[in-house]
Each structure stands twice: as structure tokens, then as C-alpha cells.
Amino acid sequence: MNIEGRNILITGANRGIGAAFVEEAKRRGAATIYAGARDVDSITAGGVERIRLDVTDPAQVAAAANTAGDVHVLINNAGISTGTPLVTGDEESIRREMDTNFYGPLRMIRAFAPVLARQGGGAIVNVVSALSWFTTPMTGAYAASKAAAWALTDSARLELAEQATHVVAVHMGLVDTDMSGGVAGPKITPGYLAGAALDAVESGAQEVLADEWAAFVKAGLTLGPAQRYEKIFGALGS
Template sequence: MDVTDDASVARAAELAGDTTLLINNAGVSTFARLIDGAEEDIRLEMETNFFGPLRMVRAFAPVLGANGGGAVLNVLSVMAWMAFEHSNGYGASKAAAWSLTNGVRHELAAQGTRVTGLAMASVDTDMIADIEDEKSDPRVIAKAALDGVEAGAFEVLADARTAGWKARLGEDPALLYPHLTEVGAAGR
């Protein structure tokens, strides 16, 4: 199915009337920069990584409610909380997905649907096969995710790097990106 296509999502919800767990795992990264990346690439990331899960939640919420509430697992990324020279379109889409997850958690509570956000750093998947980085085993991430859903966790931070970045959210951005302080001072 295609999470960017309303008819495809509606058809999936129609066919899967016994769903009790919705896992929003579709994702795309074009490595688009915000200031000079192709706008269509950034739109694809938002369409897939934010509007895709939104479409799925809207289509499956009635199904989950009819089946006793169930659960939603939204796959997020540490990139929701950090920035690099590249991939900031992806990061923006995942930040929006994080906010979506927090919002639908409130909106679906009345029908008994639990919503869990799964955040992680690099995972050994096709999407980042060409990137040199320490990567988690997808099986370890999947187990952590399902354990979190079963426990009713609001959020699963699947690795130490992700937990570290989440813990730093309240810090002054100048502390998170000290190399940018020098750039800012040079431009004054």
C-alpha cells in the first residue's frame, strides 16, 4: 500500500477490519537540505513521514476503536531533535511526526487506543545503507518497540544515542552545536 495515497490507505483499513495494532513504519529520506534542497524532495518526506502516519491514524482509528481500542506505534527518529548539514528535511518531517504522535495520543485516549512513539538513531536498513555510522540491529529495535507497546509506554527510546539527545532537549542550542557559535560570531 502507499501511505501517500488516500484511496490506498482507505482500502487497507477496509480490508483489515480486525486490526488491533497499527504500526506506522513507512518512511523516506532524500537527504534534502532545507535552504537549497529540492522542494519536491522535502515535500515527499513530509508527505510520507508526517501525512502518511496521519492518514493511517485517521483511517484506522475507527477500526481500532471498534476492536476495543488497540494500539498505534509510530516510528520516529532521533533526527526529530537534532540537525546536521544534511537531512534537515527528514528531521523536520520526523519532528512533525513526533508532535503528531503526542497529539493523537490525547485524541485517541477516550476510545482506549494507546499510542507509542518509537525513536531511534541509525538502524541497519536499506534507507541508510550507504551511510557510515554505528547502526542498530533492526531485530533489537523491533523487540524494544513491541515490548514498549505491550507495556503501554508512551515513548520508547531504542538506543543510548537517542536517549542522550532526548535528555538534552532543554539545553541552550549553542551547547548542542558549539561549532555554530564560531560561525555566528564571525558573521557579526
């Protein structure tokens, strides 16, 4: 499916990766771009339809589906990271991450699946993470929420196959955004990630490994847990 002439909704569209998706969709000739964010005044891009959209609020998700009833592509990008460990961390922070990073995309998919069906199937892009495949002591909540989002992506692909909805999982290591500002290491640009994701929509690919780090981590899944983490943390320290 070409992006040109299609209608796209992007969550978390006010900054970082979401804002890059807006610009990439424009560059590819999208017809209507619905830019969703909790604070619509923070959406500075021109030529978009701004939607007040907190993915943790079922009423706002339902309202978005009514407003954007002609969407061909849903991009689930909105996410948070609180730096919370699972065993000793604040339970409310863990719930916040799950509510935004897992239940948020789930709500959006459930609300927009009928919309996409009316459009012939359409596509869903879930921005996941290489942290869906491993964790660190201070990213337990984020990794758990992204692992759940990965399972959601695979389940949605199977459940929506009958209506011909193309579902894409986007995995990456570090992207140069505010969220990764305090983390050292090579980073790809938000624009590069957005381009790789929309390339997958247009080519029919089901999974994007946007950088070498994502590919490296996925390859480690064939190893046992101890060996896998020795390899990953060795690479992190090198």
C-alpha cells in the same frame, strides 16, 4: 496488551525495519499480520496478508482500512529519506518526505482510529527518529518530517485517549538498514528495534529510546541551541 492472538498491520513491511516487525510479530504469536507495501511482490515473508499500500495515496489507505477492519495494532513504519536540506534543497523532495513521513502516518491514523475503537482501543506505533530532536545540514527535510511525526504522535495520544488507544513513539539513532548504509557509526539491528517497540505495546510504555544515541539526543534538549549542537556534533565526530 499482548501481541499474541492480535491482528497487526505494518506499513513499509517489505524490508528493513518493516520486515523485522513482521518477523517479531510472528515470534510473539500474532494472529493475522497485514503486510503493507507499495509493491506487494516485494513482500517475501510467508504467513502474512499482503496489502498494496502506498501511504501517500488516500484511496489505498482507505482500501487498507476496509480490508484490515479487524486490526488491534497499527505500526506506522513506512518512510523515506532524500538527503535534502531545507533552505537550498529541492522543494518537491521536501514535499515527498513530508507526504510520506508525516501525512502518511496521519492518513493511516485517521483511517484506522475507528477500527481500533471497535477493537477496544488497540495501539498505534509510530517509528519516528532521534532526528525529530536535531538536524544536520543534509537532513533538514527528513528531520522536519520526523519532528512533525513526533508532534502527530503526541496529538494522537491525546485525541484518542477517550477511546483507550495506546500510542507509542519509537526513537532511534542508526539502524542497520539500506537507508543508513552510507552513514558511519554504531547501529542497532532492525530486529532489536522491532522488539523494543512491541515490548512498549505490551508494557504500556508511551516512548521508546531504542539506543544510547536516542537517549543522548533527548537529554540534550535541556540545553540551549548552541550548546546542544556543540554537544551533539562533538559526539558525532568522536
